[in-house]
Amino acid sequence: MRSPTDRPAPEDVVAISGLTRRFGQATVVDHVDLVVPRGVAFGLLGPNGAGKTTMIKMLITLLAPSDGTATIAGCDIRTQPARVRRLVGYVPQLLSADGSLTAEENLLVFARLYHLPRSQRRARIDEALASVGLEGSARELVRNFSGGMVRRLEIVQSMLHRPPVLFLDEPTIGLDPAARRDVWEELRGVTAREDTTLFITTHDMEEAEQLCDQVAIMSQGRLVAHGSPDELKAQVGPDASLDDVFIAMSGGADSAAKGGFRDVARGRRTARRLG
């Protein structure tokens, strides 16, 4: 694994250096260094309030860093934000599809936002719907979709411009087990076909095991561990699960208890809208 202090190499899709964000007196992302190579599925794990969403928002240029910086496919988030936005797809925790539009209308909105040439839009939208099994629901209102269908639509709408890196903030929160498995399968399929680097946040260890080649554990704004799931499990003990790693390295219940009202309320809102 490359050290974050090495110079970014072309194969490093995400290279983060000293990235920090403060809200008032609170430092919620604290001098994070991290390198994610091309083609890797990377999972940022951590309890509620650890700083995962704040980190993603800085990487996709929705939030300015207080200190430090990062590059996405070689472009600096501080000095080249417009270029970075063309290089990333983002599926937020909260709703990004419009329930009052059909699936294909939602995709058309994103095709325009991403400035896809008019001549390519129809084919790209049809291909996107078919790639996640939604071709039969193209003209249905999204408000009538199941939670899993909404997530599948959000994944392909955020990839219409074929970004090299796709960020997903807790992609299966609020979904039932069958829908979660469907979303994992579709995610693995579309990202492999498009050669997309995946950067997800989750506190679901099964999700991390199923999807991620590499994981890092974030606790109170700092990265406290980074490696493959097997490497981290071996550090904790011969029979350790990823849950054991999470509890041992994130400070367990003490750290989880720090997630405040804002964090819990957001999780519940997401679960409600997908349920």
Ligand SMILES: Nc1ncnc2c1ncn2[C@@H]1O[C@H](COP(=O)(O)OP(=O)(O)OP(=O)(O)O)[C@@H](O)[C@H]1O
């Ligand atoms: N705009 C803001 N103003 C003040 N504090 C904020 C703001 N956004 C986030 N925070 C605080 O920063 C901390 C980190 O929040 P963040 O959403 O990044 O955590 P998280 O790891 O993504 O949590 P979750 O797993 O619940 O999504 C929390 O304590 C949160 O309340």
